[in-house]
Amino acid sequence: MNKKRLLVDETMYVETLDNGLKIYMHPKPDFVDYHVSLQVNMGGESIDYEFGSDKFVIPSGMAHFLEHVMFENHESNLSDVFSAYNADVNASTSRDLTRYYFSAQENFEQVLRIFLDHFSSFDISERVIAKERAIILKEIKMYEDNLFYQVHDDLMKHMYRDPKVWEDIAGSSQSVKKINKELIDRTISHFYQARNMYLVITGPFEPEEVKKIIHQSKITELADQEYLPVLNYDLKGSKKRSIYKTNQKQSVEYLALGLKIDLSLFNHLETSQKRLAIIMFFEHFFNESSKNYQILKKEKLINYSYYQTTSIMDQYAYFFVSSESKYPSKLKDRLIEMLMKLEMIDERLFTASKRARIGHYIGYFDSAKSIMSAIIDFTKKSIDFENYINNVSHISVKDLEINKSYIKKENIYTVIYAKK
Template identity: 35%
Template sequence: MRISMQKKEILKDEFIFETTLKNGLKVYLHPKRKFVQAFAALQIGFGGRDFRYLINNEKQELPKGTAHFLEHMLFENNGSTLSDFFIDQGADINAYTSRKLTSYYFSTRDNFTNLLKRLLDNFVDYNFSETSVKKERKIITQELSMNDDSYSVKAYKTLLKMMYKDESIYEDIGGSQKTIKEITIETLKKATTDFYHPKNMSLVLTGNFDKDEVIAMLDVHPFVLKNWHEYREITHKTDLSDKSKHIYKREDSALDTNIVEVGVKIPEAIFNDKSLDHNIITNSFFSMIFSPASPLYKVLKKKKLHNFTFSASPVIEDDYGFFNISIETKKVKLFSKTIQELLIDLPNMKFDEKIFKAYKRADIGRAIKAFDDVKQSHSLVKRLINDGVDLYTFVEKSKNITFDDFLVYQNIFTKNNIYIVEYLSKPLNKKKNK
């Protein structure tokens, strides 16, 4: 029986064909035939946080880093190397693991349907050997040792540890050299059974491909026709309490620059307010308060506390959120003192509603303009799906954000919600000449 797709308008003259297959896979086809490239992403709801989870309210555990380890293993599934096939076809394929998902993706100019078929072939059955497990463990150990050497990663992780007690928020997505030694073939089998089910996946296709050809291929593919085991829904409980420490300082002679990480935690009461669309509002909010025209930016520039390493952005997950500011600077003490004072003063700052509307229009304009580029539109559609934002109303929702919605975030900038980490370069003590 031919797969039936529902045609929906995401923007004027911009359509997505959407369906949920009988095996539970959610499919989004976004043809853009005027472009030369096509992009595909198979996304699985299995990420770095999933070392503890609940099935039917029963606690389940996996070694930390299992999702990332499995991502590596899937490139060597069933005794064949997935990347070799794509390279031979002149296509690019890769994957990544985030806190809440694993994504396998490729791009190509030719043979899109055949490549998509080969990608799905890889997810029908799972067979791993002890040899491949040992091989990937060695590769991942090297990756983790590189992260261990990164002070920017350490500083950011320390910030997360201060703000949240829950390990699933701050633990390395790849696990540790200790935990990946605990990953066995049995571990991987449990992970594929619990997470690698079509009901826990989505397939997003964008660009120059033949929609009817893709549907015809999906209609007869073993991944779609297979009699899958019953999927058991996975849930999480995240502890959002902190560790009651708001400032952390560390000196290290191996550090060649000073790093400051600042976090402003969005309180649970605000984050759990379903009337607020955090993914949409927080971007406009942070764009405005750190714009070159903002009082905060002007103070930082005047005191020479703003340089090319400065970054500021919201971090919004489905179970927590915060604002993050980071910089490498010689003026650590002055920067930390100044940024804290400026942030605490934000609730007293007067914002112009006209400027707010201008930033909102600019954000909406950037989102709409993304659809003029096939790669950007693919990334945007994936992000909206992963963030749980409705594809077909996100522009309208953005337009409906009010100045009062915006001001809700202004009041979270209190001393109790601000956390600061300082990593300081400590000069080596010079030995005295005898």
């Protein structure tokens, strides 16, 4: 096993099985909880891809659908099995990742073996497919009428032509109905392969003992393929930069604004530096403690629903801000004005923010669950664990100021939902 020093007194062990599955183990002898998570590099964006020389298109929502049916892989109900051992098991799907995870305070070795064996091979029955399809269709109906969901969806479709960027993770009613066993089996063979997955384990265990359990489990038989799925993107957007929709029946008016980020400008930075240079920049100017937020609030252009975030994927990134507003057009103009006239970054606040980031990272190690989440996140984003603190320390205001170079009107998109 390879060792990685995360902090002075924190060590991660990395093991790669013969089939290519990578294992990340972080022992915490004084802890009580065990946390285990298996990741598949497949998410809501995985709707068309290349596999070797072939191209495939699958219905949107496939990753989320697989997350559901996997709990009854081989007609074994994983939730019921784990409940008998007083262990909790769950799953989630994001744009680029599917996670299956469990936590336990007892019976760790038994449930780990069951968990690994459950995901070593796959056979999903027609009964399970039909049952989960009905559940997912109900889930979709629950949020289709959500105003925030609708405006965000319209904005993403406006900013990017490629459905991989904006198709909902759960899919649509139409796409979910197209998913069948043949598509499921083929998709599993392409994505649920050892080199496209990785396992993270944290808690009070001995690495050598866990290594032994893993090597004796059926996860070593998990299939490996000659190729990995490859996703390519068309990142062009609509020529029209603004959408204005009216609906007299809606209870509130809403604005959403998106700004495309040029990731190529940050290629000289290490991955964590690149991400933080972007995230810290927009937080500095638009989070709820920022000067701009206070101005918007004082001018009564926003309310409690104000929301801002920065999304950074491998091939694209964008800044997003939205709010209910009595004056959505005024809010749009004000936000664009703010973006076009950003002041210099306050060096004092910037330094305090860097220290907070480092403190937050160190704080991960106080919780086995937090450690697991950090390892998953860092591994997926290819962030250097061992040099993270040093890399964060060396981010400069100059690195953040790079962001201003792509803030142009041609990169700004807006959607307004108005009553008239």
